[in-house]
Amino acid sequence: MTGRARAPRRAALLALVCVGASTALSGCGGGGDEDPDAGTNGVGKLSAAKIERKAKTAAERAKAVRVSGNVVSKGQTYRLKMRLSSSGGIGEVSAEGGSTFQLLRKGRDLYLKAGTGFWARQEGGKKPGKSDIAAAAKLKGKYVKVPEQDPAYKQLSVFTDMSTLLDGLLTMDGKREKGERSTVAGTRTIRVTAGKGRGGTVDVSLEGTPYPLRLRRAGGAGTVQLSDWNDSFALHAPKKNETVDYGKQISPDQHGG
Structure with missing residues (x-):
């Protein structure tokens, strides 16, 4: 009789312990099967192709x-630190082995x-003379307006064009697959890979709007966050006393290298 009475009491006590304990405790049954998409925007449940589209x-x-990170373009590696909007952009670009410019x-x-140093190379090639350096010194700390007809305009404006830059960065090649879950700057993400990762990867936010948060470009062509x-941020054209009119063309063949 006593033994039979104790059994229900032990069962009731165990149930109370399980109710009060964390659901992560496996001893309470089912605690290790948490939904990985709980509290997310739900895109983790979608196919790789649908995640990428979103x-x-x-x-x-x-x-x-x-946009911050490294981008390889036409064999040249650039370090980007840019803020972009639909109306323009502002920031810093560093060319590997070359100069940093804004x-x-x-x-x-x-x-x-x-x-x-940057302007001296534009003036006199790879080995600028004293006159080139003297002329370039007048441009230091000044904003030079790049003429639209100059080849440099098309090359440099890409770094400030949000739509064009993102379109190029988000291009991947190969069969899409869902990869690992991780975090980028503290935000939970789901990865989409292309071509087993060789065609690029994108880490997409699992919180709020499913924005792409980190990109690894195909062929080792850079990683961007x-x-x-x-x-939103304000964009203001430089003041007249901060600007120099360089002329019709900045350089015939090279920029920033």
Whole structure:
């Protein structure tokens, strides 16, 4: 009789312990089967192709973004620190083995600011003379308006064009597959890979709008982080006393290298 009475009491006590304990405790049964998509935007449940489409759609609809990381273009590696919007962009670009320069574009007006070394190379080639350096020194700390007919305009404005830059960065090649879950700057993400990763990868936010947060480009062509989506910022053209009219063309063949 006593033994039979104890059994229900032990069962009741165990039930109370399980109710009060964390659901992560396996001893309470089923605790290790948490839904990985609980509290997310749900895109983790979708196919890789659908996740990618949602990320691209979110990027296309966004009005602003911050871009930072490395991009390889035509054999040249650039380090980007840019803030972009639908009306222009501002930030810094560093060319590997070359110079660091600042870009500012508002509407169609593109401005470039760089140090003496950068402008000296534009003046006199790879080995500028004293006169080249002296002329370049006058441009140090000044914004130079890049003429639209100059080949440099098309090359440099890409870094300030949100739509064009994102379109190129978000291009992947190969069969899409869902990859691992991770975090980017503290935000939970789901990865989409292309061509087993060789064709690029994109980490998409599992929180809020499914923005792309990190990109690894195909063929080792750079890794870029995207943040501050839709955070608006002001763009102002430089003042007249900060601007120099360089002429019809900045350089016939090279920029920033």
